[in-house]
Amino acid sequence: MIKNRQEMVQVALESIRKKNEYSPKVGLVLGSGLSSLAEEFEGDTIPFSEIDGYPVPTVTGHSGMLRLGPETAVMAGRFHYYEGHPMDTVVLPIFLLKSLGVQTIILTNAAGGIRHDLAPGDLVLLSDHINLLGANPLMGPNDDSLGPRFPDMSEVYTPDLRRLAKEIDPHLAEGVYGAVTGPSYETPAEIRAYRTLGIDVVGMSTVPEAIAARYLGMRVCGISVVTNKAAGLGQGELDHSEVVDTGKKAEHRLRRLLTELVSAVRQHY
Ligand SMILES: O=P(O)(O)O[C@@H]1C[C@H](O)[C@@H](CO)O1
Numbered sequence: 027m028i029k030n031r032q033e034m035v036q037v038a039l040e041s042i043r044k045k046n047e048y049s050p051k052v053g054l055v056l057g058s059g060l061s062s063l064a065e066e067f068e069g070d071t072i073p074f075s076e077i078d079g080y081p082v083p084t085v086t087g088h089s090g091m092l093r094l095g096p097e098t099a100v101m102a103g104r105f106h107y108y109e110g111h112p113m114d115t116v117v118l119p120i121f122l123l124k125s126l127g128v129q130t131i132i133l134t135n136a137a138g139g140i141r142h143d144l145a146p147g148d149l150v151l152l153s154d155h156i157n158l159l160g161a162n163p164l165m166g167p168n169d170d171s172l173g174p175r176f177p178d179m180s181e182v183y184t185p186d187l188r189r190l191a192k193e194i195d196p197h198l199a200e201g202v203y204g205a206v207t208g209p210s211y212e213t214p215a216e217i218r219a220y221r222t223l224g225i226d227v228v229g230m231s232t233v234p235e236a237i238a239a240r241y242l243g244m245r246v247c248g249i250s251v252v253t254n255k256a257a258g259l260g261q262g263e264l265d266h267s268e269v270v271d272t273g274k275k276a277e278h279r280l281r282r283l284l285t286e287l288v289s290a291v292r293q294h295y
């Protein structure tokens with residue numbers, strides 16, 4: 027299994043290296059409705075379809091391209107467990123970013139707000155997460171040259187990065203992200219249960235990526251865009267097209283946060 031993943035990384039890396047040789051230190055993954063933020067960052071645009079062995083996103087709002095430049099590598103789109111991908115594929119972008127030279131990763135997503143003070147359009151800086159996916163991307167044989175068999179997860183979201191983000195946007199909310207498989211949204215009863223667990227925002231991604239990134243020794247920052255109140259807390263039914271639309275509307279505030287955070291990271295490390 028591990029061999030497969032490392033082979034996939036190698037194949038993908040070789041096809042990217044035919045296009046450019048940049049080794050940026052900062053990586054970003056853009057969630058639902060956030061793909062156009064990639065244009066904020068300098069680099070060559072490489073469609074996922076031109077990266078050998080790389081899947082193409084099947085979800086609206088994930089454009090499916092890598093923007094690779096001297097300072098940043100931006101994945102506009104990601105692979106979700108609910109799309110039917112094995113965990114190795116879900117975290118392939120993280121292993122690939124690591125092999126490109128990335129040391130700090132900023133993971134973004136669209137999420138449902140569970141905590142009462144969170145409204146659509148709000149940004150939430152992740153302080154921690156709860157993995158309800160029933161799977162972990164590090165299961166299977168371990169390659170000790172990449173990371174430890176039992177990696178510590180007591181500080182997944184690097185405190186220093188959270189401090190930098192709060193300096194840029196002092197009103198930024200903080201909260202715990204809960205990852206579920208989806209693709210069905212939650213029932214109101216599930217949301218009440220998740221609240222008692224301490225989950226502030228709920229989504230279908232990010233956690234496997236964060237686990238893989240910490241395993242690989244990267245600094246990790248997580249940012250959720252609250253695209254809707256979670257099931258039973260708002261009005262009406264949940265709909266992915268609204269998730270994408272609200273994600274796009276939050277782009278302005280997120281754009282400033284991401285661009286300033288990237289420059290702060292470059293100065294800081
Ligand atoms: O990739 P993210 O986590 O931003 O996408 C969220 C979770 C589902 O893929 C989708 C549900 O609307 O948005």
Ligand SMILES: Nc1nc2[nH]cnc2c(=O)[nH]1
Nearest residue numbers: 136137138228229230256
């Ligand atoms: N699981 C889940 N994912 C989301 N992504 C955006 N909104 C939601 C939500 O309410 N629940």
